[in-house]
Amino acid sequence: MxxxxxxxxxxxxxxxxxxxxxxxxxxxxxxxxxxxxxxVNAARTNIQMYxxxxxxxxxxxxxxEYYLSLGIDYLWSxxxxxxxxxxxxxxxxxxxxxxxxxxxxxxxxWIADSANMPWKLKCPNCGTIFPSNDFEAYYKSGIGxxxxxxxxxxxxxxxxxxxxxxxxxxxxxxxxxxxxxxxxRRYTFAAYYNHWYIWMDGSVASGERKNSILCIIKALKxxxxxxxxxxxxxxxxxxxxxxxxxxxxxDVSQYRIEDGYRHNHGITKKGNIxxxxxxxxxxxxxxxxxxxxxxxxxxxxxxxxISFLSEKLFYYQTHIIQLFHLETK
Numbered sequence: 001m002x003x004x005x006x007x008x009x010x011x012x013x014x015x016x017x018x019x020x021x022x023x024x025x026x027x028x029x030x031x032x033x034x035x036x037x038x039x040v041n042a043a044r045t046n047i048q049m050y051x052x053x054x055x056x057x058x059x060x061x062x063x064x065e066y067y068l069s070l071g072i073d074y075l076w077s078x079x080x081x082x083x084x085x086x087x088x089x090x091x092x093x094x095x096x097x098x099x100x101x102x103x104x105x106x107x108x109x110w111i112a113d114s115a116n117m118p119w120k121l122k123c124p125n126c127g128t129i130f131p132s133n134d135f136e137a138y139y140k141s142g143i144g145x146x147x148x149x150x151x152x153x154x155x156x157x158x159x160x161x162x163x164x165x166x167x168x169x170x171x172x173x174x175x176x177x178x179x180x181x182x183x184x185r186r187y188t189f190a191a192y193y194n195h196w197y198i199w200m201d202g203s204v205a206s207g208e209r210k211n212s213i214l215c216i217i218k219a220l221k222x223x224x225x226x227x228x229x230x231x232x233x234x235x236x237x238x239x240x241x242x243x244x245x246x247x248x249x250x251d252v253s254q255y256r257i258e259d260g261y262r263h264n265h266g267i268t269k270k271g272n273i274x275x276x277x278x279x280x281x282x283x284x285x286x287x288x289x290x291x292x293x294x295x296x297x298x299x300x301x302x303x304x305x306i307s308f309l310s311e312k313l314f315y316y317q318t319h320i321i322q323l324f325h326l327e328t329k
Contacts (some may be wrong), residue, residue: 022216030298034291040293042226047226056199057226064223064232065218067216075239078213080198081246083149084139084176085255087191087308088276089262090121096179096187098126112197114211121189130189133160138175139190147316151176178260186260201285213239215283223293233296234305236289241309243286247272 032040046053067075090110094100102109102125111122119135120249122128142154154175161171172179179186201214217236224232250272255261263275270276 003025010130012281017227024037028216029294032291032294034288035225043226044228054230059222060219060222063215063219067211067219068231068235070211071214072238074233075216075235076242076308077147078198078211078216079239079242079246080194081148082251082254083142083151085178085188085191085261086199086252087188087255087261088194088195088264088274090189090192091185091187093185095126095128096130096181097128098123101125105223108196110192112193114197115234119193121193130172130187131179132163132167132172133159133174134162135174135176135190136193145316147242147312148246149176175240188260188262191255191261195274199282200278213243214255214282217285217289221289224296225292234302236293237302237305238295238308240286240293 002058043053047057089108095102099104102123105124109124111124112120113122117129118133119139123128123130138154138158139149141158142149142151143217144150144153159173160173161167161170161173172187172189174187174190176190178186178191180186195211197211197212201210201212201218217239220232220236220239223229224236252261252263252265252273252275253269255263256269257263263271264277265275266277268276271279273279274281
């Protein structure tokens, strides 16, 4: 039985280097408990009988196939860690170029194109693209142990204006912690992108298919529930496994409203990936996906999943295979 018994590091402090204590945990989960067989069978019966149900399935499968086409390495690497801030807004004063003119485009006006311009935001009012530096290259240069981002490791030569030669070399350059202008205002471009286009599945300005973690997990979950095809669940399990690596250390309280970061935590200053209010939905969706994928984990041969995670263990010293005692039958 896969994952029936396993060892895990107490409090996940292995990432921080605080603890190497292990304890044995006996899994009590044996089957799906929310997405029951009755619910799944009802959905599949509807798909056979009704066009509206077929349309829902086809859309889910189309989205899931698109995400699979990006490659498992891409999906695993998409997960960011605590070292990259999150923020639900860029700046109360709008755009660095056109100011509050952007506000007429709504609460979440910034446009992004994950496929063609990763880590970039476009102002819908003036058309300026931010940040001016190649943040994607900078971010990748800072990836180190455990596959996490370390600012001290990142190549600072990449922190220069590459888009607007008529401006200074430091104009609107974001190192992940925002752009601070001459008036002390912080524009959190990378943090906003990280929040809305890496993690969250809420609606944003572009209205396009988003390559965000929650969107991908939902598409894979739905496609698996509707079709029963293992490939969707296996990709989803790999993403969830990677989220489990970083989730315990995610903490929005380190990115304060006083410093220009925006989270809907109801002034509690609490939350993991996002503010405590939205975090409830994040946790619900992650747990729901785990429940949906569970038959693939518990009953099936996950050799290819284990093989992929083993490669990540070897390269990045991640924990899952090293610390989990796997029993298969």
